[in-house]
Amino acid sequence: MARVKDDAPSASAPDWSRESKRLFAWAPSRSLLASIRAYQRHGNSRWPWHLLLQKVAVLRHRFWSIVTGADIPLNSRISGGLMIPHPNGIVIHPGSEIGPNCMILQQATIGVADGARAPLLGGNVLVGGGAKVLGAIRIGDNARIGANAVVLRDVPDGATAVGVPARIIRA
Numbered sequence: 001m002a003r004v005k006d007d008a009p010s011a012s013a014p015d016w017s018r019e020s021k022r023l024f025a026w027a028p029s030r031s032l033l034a035s036i037r038a039y040q041r042h043g044n045s046r047w048p049w050h051l052l053l054q055k056v057a058v059l060r061h062r063f064w065s066i067v068t069g070a071d072i073p074l075n076s077r078i079s080g081g082l083m084i085p086h087p088n089g090i091v092i093h094p095g096s097e098i099g100p101n102c103m104i105l106q107q108a109t110i111g112v113a114d115g116a117r118a119p120l121l122g123g124n125v126l127v128g129g130g131a132k133v134l135g136a137i138r139i140g141d142n143a144r145i146g147a148n149a150v151v152l153r154d155v156p157d158g159a160t161a162v163g164v165p166a167r168i169i170r171a
Contacts, residue, residue, distance in 0.1 A: 009101035013100065015100070015101050019037075019080065019082065019083075028068045028087065029086075039061060057074075061074055068088065072091075073094040079102075081101035081102070086106035088106050089108075096118035096121070098110070105147075106130070107130045125142070129148070135152055145160075146162030149161055153166070
């Protein structure tokens with residue numbers, strides 16, 4: 001079983017406070033996530049005002065995507081508690097799934113390789129700056145992906161992957 005620090009976020013229960021922001025606070029990454037959440041929330045209803053609010057969410061998403069320089073689609077499957085402290089250059093494939101309380105740093109890519117399925121990130125995963133997670137792979141709970149690593153194989157729970165191509169250095 002993987003060792004987890006006592007103060008580490010949960011790998012199963014989302015911590016929504018990691019995404020919250022004060023009204024009119026300048027937090028571009030949190031505003032981008034809020035626009036995605038609003039789009040998905042209003043997309044489940046067909047009431048006229050929900051359709052209008054969904055269109056407003058699309059406009060907000062476009063604005064915050066330009067400000068942050070991130071490419072995170074509106075239909076992404078992202079669990080709660082995602083942190084993107086420096087969102088510049090982050091690319092997430094719409095088919096990928098991101099577990100609760102993950103952290104993705106700048107210039108990271110989570111996408112497909114050779115038309116395969118998209119990756120599945122477990123809970124409380126850290127994806128370092130410039131890392132590439134490609135293909136139909138699973139990153140386990142509490143795993144760490146080092147900066148500039150290119151991950152092409154599964155990473156077990158609690159492991160750390162570094163290098164090009166990535167190799168497990170601690171399990």
